[in-house]
Amino acid sequence: EDQVTQSPEALRLQEGESSSLNCSYTVSGLRGLFWYRQDPGKGPEFLFTLYSAGEEKEKERLKATLTKKESFLHITAPKPEDSATYLCAVQLRYNFNKFYFGSGTKLNVKP
Amino acid sequence: GAVVSQHPSRVICKSGTSVKIECRSLDFQATTMFWYRQFPKQSLMLMATSNEGSKATYEQGVEKDKFLINHASLTLSTLTVTSAHPEDSSFYICSARQLAGDLDTQYFGPGTRLTVL
Numbered sequence: 012e013d014q015v016t017q018s019p020e021a022l023r024l025q026e027g028e029s030s031s032l033n034c035s036y037t038v039s040g041l042r043g044l045f046w047y048r049q050d051p052g053k054g055p056e057f058l059f060t061l062y063s064a065g066e067e068k069e070k071e072r073l074k075a076t077l078t079k080k081e082s083f084l085h086i087t088a089p090k091p092e093d094s095a096t097y098l099c100a101v102q103l104r105y106n107f108n109k110f111y112f113g114s115g116t117k118l119n120v121k122p
Numbered sequence: 123g124a125v126v127s128q129h130p131s132r133v134i135c136k137s138g139t140s141v142k143i144e145c146r147s148l149d150f151q152a153t154t155m156f157w158y159r160q161f162p163k164q165s166l167m168l169m170a171t172s173n174e175g176s177k178a179t180y181e182q183g184v185e186k187d188k189f190l191i192n193h194a195s196l197t198l199s200t201l202t203v204t205s206a207h208p209e210d211s212s213f214y215i216c217s218a219r220q221l222a223g224d225l226d227t228q229y230f231g232p233g234t235r236l237t238v239l
Contacts, residue, residue: 043226054128054215054230055166062224098165102226108154108179110228114165 013038015101017113024120027088032097032116035081040104044082046075047098049115055098058084089120124150126218128231135206136239142202143234145216151196152218156228157189160213172199206238 014037024030036044043062047055059068061077068075072093074085084097096115103109125148135141145155153174158166170191171179178191188210190202199218203210213235217228 045227047230052213052233052235054126054217054233057124057227057229060225060227100228107226108171110156110168112166112168 013101013103013109013111015099015111015113017097017099017116019116020114021117022119024086024089024118026090026120026122029085029087029089031086032084032118033081034084034099034113036099036101036111037080038101038103038111041101042104042107043102044077045100045102045110046073046082046084047100049096049098051096058097086118089118091120091122094118094120124218124220124227124229126216126229126231128216128234130234131232132235132237134237134239137207138205140202140204141206141236142200143214143216143236145199145201145218145231147197147218147220147229150218150220150222152199152220153196154219155193155199156217156219157191157199157201158215158217160215160233166215169201203236206236208238211236211238 018033046058049055059075064079076083096117098115100112127146129144155172157169169184172191172193174193180186193199215233217230
């Protein structure tokens with residue numbers, strides 16, 4: 012069964028304290044893995060797409076990496092404005108219209 | 123970046139009435155749009171996939187006669203919640219799929235908060 016699991020569910024960091032969020036997946040075939048940021052009461056904001064193992068993408072303090080089983084979202088020296096829920100989603104290779112979302116990691120960065 | 127709008131952002135209606143939510147891709151054409159529902163502190167639940175010019179594909183457990191979807195153009199999809207009841211109160215989010223070369227990405231709208239009294 013296709014499945015996406017994110018951990019931890021919630022993460023509290025002090026400002027400047029780097030950490031990583033995990034997205035592990037079990038799917039019949041991966042076409043792409045997506046990371047989104049969602050603020051309360053808003054729609055998800057696109058961050059990254061990763062297509063193949065070994066691929067990395069960066070944006071400001073965020074860096075996403077991909078292996079054959081999981082993806083990490085590394086947050087370097089986070090700031091309070093990075094507080095949000097981070098969602099990952101996988102797109103299936105054999106059905107481009109199928110996207111499975113994880114349950115998200117709620118990040119809280121304290122000043 | 124690609125922009126997707128939703129209207130209205132909030133709606134309050136009486137039980138038994140119907141509510142229409144619009145989803146527009148503002149700067150790209152989208153043959154495929156998706157409708158999600160999100161309950162508090164939970165992740166996105168896909169309701170249906172909307173394809174321009176054809177019938178929507180509904181996920182298991184989603185009543186197609188209750189949640190009417192129309193994708194009449196490459197930039198507009200609508201979701202109509204018919205005969206709404208309090209249990210339909212939720213946060214509804216649409217997304218539009220942008221295909222550009224090898225890139226295939228969903229961009230989300232800001233969501234619509236529906237409250238049924």
